[in-house]
Amino acid sequence: MAHRIGCDVGGTFTDLCLFDDATGTTTLVKIPTTPGQQDGAVIEATRLALQAGGIAAEHLASFAHGTTVATNAILERQGARTGLLVTEGFADLLQIGRQTRAHLYDQYARRPDPLVPAELVFEIRERSGPDGAAKLALDEASVRKAIAGLRAGGAEAVAVAFLHSYANPAHERRVAEILAEEAPELKVSISADILPEPGEFERASTTVMNAYLMPRLEDYLGRIARTLRADGVTAEPAIMQSGGGVMPIETASSVKAVHTCLSGPAAGMIGAERFAAAAGYRNVVTIDMGGTSFDVGLIRNGEILTRYESEIEGFPLRVPMFDIITLGAGGGSIASVDAGGLLKVGPQSAGARPGPAAYGKGGERPTVTDANVVLGRLRPGRHLGGGIVIDREKAAQAIDAHVAKPLGLTVEAAAVGILKIVNAAMVRGMRRVTVERGLDPRDFVVAAFGGAGPLHAVDLCAEFDVKTLYVPPSPGLLCGIGLLLAPWRHEETAMIGRTAANLPRSLVEETIAENCQRLRAQARRDGIDPETMLVRISLDMRYRGQGHQISTPYDGDLHRSIRAFHASHKSAFGYDRQEEDVDVVLLRLRGMAPAATHRLPLPNFKLGEDPVIDRSMLWTDGGFVDVPVYDRARLAPGTRLEGPLIVEQQDTTLIVGRQSLTVDEFGGISIGMMP
């Protein structure tokens, strides 16, 4: 019985969903994002929504936010000036990385320069062994010398990453104390807090990223919190994490800054999962196609797949993130004929500026969007927001000059070719997500969203051999609802590093007790009642000598966990090795508190009006066919339609060929792919 706001800031637009969970009604606001002043759009959208909904600010029960501040700070290298303290002998840690080069053949390709400049790396005399024994005491004088160097170098933040600190955090903790006493102005991240796992480069890289982002997030989130409070909002804002839970601002500005790197896409995935679940789909491949990229994710048995190893802009991060693979294929991908006479699509993109030729913003090279325009999939004259009106003539000219003429084809045949090629690349990505995990695509439903996802989805599904395509309701609802329905979530990990056969149960239990306390302490700090918290315990295991672990549930019976590990190994990799030693590498505790609400919002149907708003020529099976154009908001639940047809909504278009579609009670559309 409350009003809630979910607000997601994207690169172009800020989407906000005000939701009344008593009635299920929503107020959606979409306004342009102001680059560099994202908090401005958040506040403006909030004020607009409260006004439109006639709600007093103090009646808001919750406010959840997905931010791209971290992502932008990384892309634009606008994070804090950051220093790094490392164990003596390892100052080049970040520069060496894993010694691999960025491209097999291109001599000029480079990994990104480290976020910490060489002059801000300081070696500290100290040493611990892999068992946690201190082999060399911490030399505090070298810490004080480093502080002087950090000050002289103008550092705003500092990361501390010592060898084997996952086994013995004492030295790092002492350094944090000294820093707090002697340089309280510096933001500090220590690797034992951020990622207590072996693998010094990835741990340092993750810790450095956290330190690098802390001051920016603190500024930005602080401004939002203060303004909201001044506006009378009493609810504490909650921030979306890359791995799908929410956390309070204070946590997001300190020890978990690095957990906001994929905040926005995570909200979209949760929204997709909730709507798909409401439609009865628990095994889903999600595809999100926008202007420059194509993201593929996976929901298996109702759970969004998470991974712990990933990278952003070439910087490895070891924090939980939804397992999304991104291809450089989008509406803006440019088509060209290469030196060998082959038609290529991408990887160059026209981006938002100049954009596709059809946008009339100066783009002259043909893009995937232009191919969609030429084939009638995006109607000429259609307004896309931001003053953009589709211009078919410009699209046709660009395709004619750069593709059709050089290949001796008609403009339409060239456009069909562009779509076929970009679809082939995307299907390859969809196969990677499923077959690399030993899964059969035919067991999945495809859920399509993003501005261009529904335009291509039917063709992709036909190539991908799935039976059903699902298109959730509007993107604003998707991200908004993802934010509103996300539970509070926090993870603690601890190193075990023992062979299962030599692992006393008491050690596991002690480690669990210790980390459970940390989990509960974090919950209390985040304003969550630990009693409402659900705790899931798992052990990361591997066969002796393997490089990768499998997370296996633990319920107090280690043997059961080992059996479960063999079974998941077999299902993921096709074999198990019952006779081989099993290493227990890590213990993971995941705490979850229930989301504020479980109710799904209803879209704002405009029922009773003729759903056909126009007729248009759509290229279907080799020629133009006159087809109806539907307004999605006017499609009542239970509607069933036969293609070919076009369904338009605020920021996306769905193309249906020789299939039929049905609308469910939440406004989701399902399309049967089999005749």
Next chain:
Amino acid sequence: MSDGSILAEVVRHGLQAVAEEMGAALIRTAHSVNIRDRRDFSCGVFDEKARLVAQAEHIPVHLGLLAGVVGRVVEDLGADVSAGTMIVTNDPWLTGSHLPDVVVIAPVDHEGVRLGYVANMAHQVDLGGMAPGSLALGTTEVMQEGLRVPPTVLMRGGTVERSTLRLFELASRTPDVVAGDLLAQAAANERGAARLAELVSRTGHDRFSEAIETLVAATERRVEAELLKLGDCQSAFEDVLEWSEQGRPVDLSIRASVRVSNGRLTVDFTGTAGQVAGPVNAPRFLTTSCVLYAVKALLDPEIASNDGLFAQIDVVTPERSIVDAAAPAPVALCTSITSQRITDALIGAFNVLSPERAIAASTGSMNALIMGGRDESTGRAYSYVETYGGGQGGLPGMNGADGVHCHMTNTANSPVEFIEREYPLTVLNYALVENSGGAGEFAGGRGLTRTIRLESDAVVTVHLDRTRHRPWGVHGGEAGGHSRLVVEEDGKTRKLAGKSTTSLKKGAVLTIATAGGGGWGKAKA
């Protein structure tokens, strides 16, 4: 021109997906860390004429090896591979690589029609020979390096040929791992064969064949277009590989004469040193592979890897030389050291042809360090193997990268924390080597150094080059620093030979340092 070029690009994505799925299947089913984590393997898809049409690339040195392997094996067998049969071989004179690189080939048929082949090459952990890993020094014949298997039936009608599997198991120190990896190679081919058949049936056989012709021709045209840009020209360059005979240092020269004429490239290695009684010899196909790498790296990194790469290129190699060794010459280090020097010689020659694109020499070796023995604290045998990156040569407009793998390999390092957890070793230092990048307007990258203390007795083998001859610079840039291995034991410090095996006692401290890259252009004062 017609919509053929569109079909070809769609089919190219389909073929690439087949190769990628083979790789995924191999990773999922393989037993060794080498295949699963270091990804020391490659998968290829071939048409019915045994031409390579797509490859999933991880290791550059495999590029040219896989490309011709199906044709060579069929020729060696004297008859085509019959449907439902898989063939295995690791004969260096067919695979072009050393014995641990094992190739498994499967034909792909549909209703009695040959559609093509799939094949993969993977580095097996141990196939016998004088030392664990089958990469021993001190050999004089390939027989000492391990098991050498001619094209042999591995699967027949979907069933494993047990005698073949046993042959590999009996020869190996790690029979379970080798058998598991071999079956994984067969599983990858099965997956690839099914997917290729699916792709052909979806596309239609005639249209599929048409698309293949277009793809191969497109690669040919792209190579030709790049070569035409060079006009008619020729050059030669000689580099040396460090060797020793009867304890005396010997330099083995590798000479590459390059001629471009009318869009064709001829590389002639006449003048290269004769083969030696040690494992630095290379089979001829490895040399060709280096030529293809140089063409892609220097002319156009985005050229699709298929049979079309060969069309405009002729390679001439003197018989019984280190770039075209005759059996029974040992070849264990051909991929880790000889391939890098052949590549340097080629780059040197191309530098003369297009001075504006000249690049300096890189670290020049995979710098392998192998340590093994018994861990005193656990009583367990261990074997640590790692290859070390070094400095990349300076480039026009860009400094060389520091501490990376260059040219023919690109495998990741072992984290210090993992080394210390798994082996009786303590790492005291891991850093870039100061001043090891050759000075220049664009400096060479720096080499890597690591200092390791032995906590148990160990046998240490090292494969280094550029210990005497530093990686050269171009256009007045200076040479990079050389590589070395230094040991401190019982208060004494000594340098070990670049290619050597030594027993060391607990407490010994060894420092490996790899060569930096050469510089580009004169350093500004």
